[in-house]
Structure formats: structure tokens, C-alpha cells
Amino acid sequence: MHVTDGVTLNVIATPQFKTTSISIDFLAPVSTQGLSQRILLAQLLETSSADYPTQTALAKKLATLYGASYGVNVYRYGMINGLRFSSSIINDHFANGEHLTQAIFSFLKQVIFRPLAADGQFDATTFDRQKVNLIAYLKSLNDDKQYYAERELFDLYFKDQPELATSLYGDEPTIEELGNADLYAYYQQLLATDDIKITIIGDVNADEIKRDIADWQLAPRTSKQQAIIYHRPVQTAVTGSETQPLQQSKLNLAYQLPVYYRDAHFYEALVFNGLFGGTPISMLFKNVREKNSLAYYASSRFDGFTGTLSVQAGIDQHNQQAVLDIIAEQLEDIANGKIDEEVFNQVVASLINNHESRQDSPRAVVNQSVLDQMVGSTVPASEWLTHIQAVTPEQVAAIAQQVTLQATYFLKGDESR
Template sequence: MQVQLKPGVRLTVVPVSQFKNTQISVHFLEKATQEQTSYRSLLANILETSSQKFPNQRLVSEELSNLYGAGFGTSIMRKQQIHDVTFSLAIANDHYLNTQGALLTQGLAFLKEMIFKPLLDQQQFDSATFKRQQANLVTYIQALADDKQTYAALKLQQLYFDQNEVQKIPAFGEADTIAQIKNRDLLAYYQQMLATDAVEIFVVGQVTLAEVQAQLSHWPLAARAIEKIDIKKVQHDQRVMRVQTETQPVVQAKLNLAYDFPTDFRNAAYYAGITFNALFGGSPLSKLFLNVREKASLAYYASSNIDVFNGLMVVQTGINTADKARVLKIIEQQLTDIERGEFTDENVAQIKAGLVSNYIASLDTERTYTARALTNNLVKSAVTADQWINAIQKVTREEIMAVAKKVRLQAVYFLSAEGEENA
């Protein structure tokens, strides 16, 4: 059930009775720029930890305890160019506590406080809070370089999206930019975000649209004239393949590959693309896992995953530096085998069974309902669980082969052990 509270502000209520919690999430959406991505990341950290009524994390935690152990947090994500700052609250369902709607009211009041009443001092964020969260976020991002699997993934992202200034940086921004943000500038941006971002509010649980709408009518969200926020069809332009090798004192080399992938979200090849990925490298029954890791013993790990919003497939492997050429060859062979139909119907049936099982299991959380509802709004279509499962079951081997033929390697990032540059 949906209603537009104000122009640019939409409420979606998903009334389900199987959960003991009610999940509330408030999403601020905009078409991000490179600089604003870092601003939004720092904002999310600051707004999670304090407010005027709860000026420190201890008092925030105490209030959550008063709300029967509610869970609260902020998060950031990006779908294509759309950057999402989310405030989430999970509270116990009033029906199980016999509180007659009081807990939902208190929870929404807490969210309103955390979003709209930040801790301020002299027309800027509280100085101590700002400095602490800025330093923490910079330290966190810089520390990611020590996790070589994450480091390699971010370097491949930068390489693949070389011509896209937003997509080539992570959704949490850049340490150098965050370190340079001024307190007053961040407050000005926060006020801009509240006034101009598209707002999507989701409530999942044993609630009604009327009771939620009545309480949100008191929130200070004005009408906003916004540019259309939705997911666009991916355009795969012809590009030169990019290759980068970097040497560091690592024990385990990282070989990551990025491919143009021929599916957008819910286009004609969407379900075949999901099935192809699970067969190629996205499951324990995949060709990469069985043939690269298990049979050939050429990788500590080898897997693939797809980003259907950007039409991208990524292969990640951890290998010995000297095995690079062999691993590249065997990965290419797995793709060729699928193109030629060299896989059994039994294998596909097992792959589909795994996909359906994982999908059904994912429906056991309130957060999944929220994520699906947001995606439905952004792509302007809705798919029920039964429709999704039926579509997976109907995928043919010919459709899987057709996807494989359109997969195109576009970027290779290799993090090599020092002294092995030419491996």
C-alpha cells in the first residue's frame, strides 16, 4: 500500500503478520556527485550517534533499550547513480507486547528526533562529534587497504568505471575528500538533503497505512520538486579493455575480472542472467568453484557475482602469483563451455533449486521486504515471490547460453607479490 505524503515524499506500508518486529526505514535519495558521496557518508555517521535530545551514544543506546531493545542504524548504498542515505529502526510489534500502538508511536518519534534534530553548536554540528566521526570514517576507509580482497575489489571498480566519476568511487566516499569537509559546509548540505532529496519511507509489519500516515503527517518534510529518480537502462558502449597490475608484499595474489553483463534489472534476460551467474561462479555448484578451485587447485577462492543495476559481472580469485596465466585460461574456458552448452540439465536443475531455496530463505526477514519494495519503486515494476520463482524455473539452457555469448571482459586487475611483476 502506497501513498504520496507530499510531492517527492512517498510512504509504502507492507502489512505482514509473520514477524514479531516492525521494520521502519527512511531513505533519502539523490543523483550523487563524486563530492556529495563523501558528504553523505559522513552525514550518516554523525546522525547515527547523537541528537539534541540524545547528545551521545550512551543516551541513544539507553533510549533504544527503553524501546524494548529496538535496533537503530544508518547506512549508505548506491544503485547506479542513485545514492541512498537510510535510517532504519526495528522495534517489537505492539501486538505482541499489548502496548496498543504506543511502541510504534515512540519509535517513529525517536526516528524523527534522530533525522531532524541533530546535535548542533553555533550553526554547525557539535564540534566534538563532527571531529570524532570524521576521523573515524577516514581511519576506516584507509584501513581497507590492509584487507587485500576488499582493496582489489575497489581497485577493479575504479578500473572498470574509469570514465564515470561517481561509479568509480565506493558508495562510502573517499578518505581525502572526507578529511577536507568543513563542519558548516556539511550542515548546509544536510539541510539541502532534507529539503530536496526524494524520500521513500517503508514500514513492514503488522501495521496499517492509516496509523502510520497519521503520525508521519507531523514530520517536517516539505514538498520538493525533484528530478526523476529511477533506474535507467544500462548502455554498454564499446571500450578498450583495461588491465592493471600492482605489486605489494602479499602472500596470496588477487586476480579480479570485470565483465559487461547483458542484463538490466528485470529485462528480458534477467532471470537467465541470474541462473547463468550461479552456474558460472555464483554458487558452490558453479564451474569456477568446481574446476578452478577444487579440480585444478589453482585458487584459494574463485567466485562471480553480478550487479544487475549496472550490467556488471565480477570474478574474484585468490591465487599464487605464478598461476595467473593458467587461471585466466581456465576461467575463459568455463565461459566458453557455457556458451557451447557444455553443462547438464541435472546441473541446471540443482542450480535452480539452490536459487529458489536462497530466495525463499531471504523472505524470512523484514529487511528483505523493505529492499524489494524500494527496488520495485525505483525500477517501476513489481514482482511477487511466486512470479520470481516461476521465472527462474522457466529459464532454458538456450537462454543461459545466449547470456554467456554476450558476456564481455572489460577490466583485469592483478595484485601480485613483489618480485613477480611478470607472472
């Protein structure tokens, strides 16, 4: 439903769940600066507001709403960055006649539009504490060496689009430079200009929800379909490496796979990734890890918003070339049609089971609804199933033939250890 220019309300009325789940998404083009600003905003807005200045006060308020949940997070789909306020509360039917849905919308209005701020900036003590905590957390993430290696890989791969390589936890140097008043001004701009998607799923009345939202008096904003897909051109392959005192080395690869979300070959790419390294029955898992014992783990991931296929492997440093060779061999086998029929069918069944299980999660349904609005299309579960079941081994082989290695990063363990 159209609320005002740039603001839409999607009500998924269903008795399937005993809870009512809500998300309010603020969407804008992705940037390194914006990601960093939004993640710090998420930390501030999740823990305090003018009406609930401490986490304890927030928790007490949620307790009066039968233990409702509340959270703020940041996400990125391709070229779009989202700041999401989300909440889940038991359905009114189970609350002795109380109007909990109306109450939670009132609560969300308070925490979104009445932050803990005065005189054009956030509360100084709260701002400083959350900024220090976020920077400390970012520093601690470097202790996760797989995370570190993946960040270094994407810095190589997205060197021309650094905003796509930036961690969803933000960029440490950028966060260091964020000022209180500047962040507050950015938040006011975000509230006034971002596209807003409001989504609710539960046993609710759409007209009542629309009346609740009308009370927010959201200002119209320029609404336009934002580009979500990034088409990265094939470039000369690049490599990077580093030595650290580790027992387990990290080998990460990035390939271009020019297939994008819901285009003509998207479902074939999903099956290809599941067969290559995206499932526990994949060829990487079976042949690199189990059969040849060359890796502690080996898997792949496909991003349909950037056409990126990435591979992650934890290995012994001496096995680097052997692992590179066997990964390339798995890819070549698929491209040449050397696909075990039983494994292929198991991969398809696994994808179907995962998709069906997501239909039982209110959060997953909300996520999909927001994404559908971003891309401007909807695929019902039955149609998705038809697409996946129609994929053939020959089509998957054709997908593998389009894969081009673009970046390699090796985090090598120090031999002296």
C-alpha cells in the same frame, strides 16, 4: 501512499513478523562527493542527536523502547545513492498496550530533524571525532587486499563514471576536505530536496502510520523518476597490476554483460551467474578451485544496475595465466552449451531457496519494496519463481555469448617474500 510531492509512504501490513521494521530513505543521483558526504553523515547521525548527544544516551533511549534497534547506512543502486535511517521494534501487541510504533516514529523524527548542531554546523567535537574515525577506517580497509584489488579494478572499469567506482565507505581525499559547516548545509539541502521513501512492515494500521508521518510536516519537493540503470558502452579492454608483499595474489576481472535489472533477459543472467561463479556449485568454484587447485577462492558477481559481471580469485602469482585461461574456458563452455543438466538444476534450486529465505526477513522485504519503487515495477514472489523456472540452458548459453572482458587487475605477491 502519497504524503506530499516527492514523499511516499509504503505500509506492508502483515501479521507474519513479531517486530515492526521501518526505513526512511533519502534518495538522490549518485556522485563521489555525495557518497562521501552521506557516509560521514551516517556516522554522525547514528551516534548522536540534539536530544541524545552521546551513544550512551541513544542506547538508553532505545532500551526504554524494549530494546529497539536504530541505524544509519549508505547504499547505491546503479545511478541512485541512498541514505537510510532504519529501526526495528517489537509489535505493539506484545508491549502491554504501549504505542511503541508511534513512539519509534517520534524518536526517528528527533534523530533525523534535530541533529547535534548549533550555529549552522554540527557539534565540533563530534564532527572531528567521526571524521578522524572514518578516515582511519578507510585506511584500514586497504589491509583487506581483496577489497583493495576490487577497488582498483573498478577504477579501471568505471574510469568514465568514477562515482560508480567509489567505495560505499566514501573517498578518502574527498572526506579529508569536508568542512563542518558545508556538511551541515548539505544535510539541510538533503532533507529539503531528496526524494523520500518511508517503508514500514509489520502488524500495523496504515491510517495510524499516515497520521504519525503527517506530524513530521515534510515539505514538498520536486518529484521525478530518477534514472537508476547505467548503460556502459563496450570499450577497449584495459589492464592494471601492482606488486605488494603478499603471500596470496588477487586476480580480478570485469566484463560487460548488457543485461539489466528486470529486463527481458534478467532472470537468464541470474542463472548464468549462478552457474558461472555465483554459487558454491558453480563452474569456477568446481574447476578453478577444486578440480585444478589453481585458486584459494574463485567466484563471480553480477550487477544488473550497471550490466557488470565481475570475477574474483585468490591465486598463487605463478598461476596467473593458467587461471585466466581456465576462467575463459568456463565462459566458453557455457557459451557453447556445455552445461551439466544436474548442476544447472541445482543452481536454479539454489536461487529459488535464497529468494524464498529472503521473504522471511523483514529487512529484505523492506529493501525490495524500496527498490521496486525506484525502478517503478513490482514482481510478486510467485511471478519471480515462474521466471526463474522457465530459464533454459540454451538461454543461459546465449547470455554467455554476450559477455565481453573489459578490465583486468592483478595484485601480485612479491616473490621475495
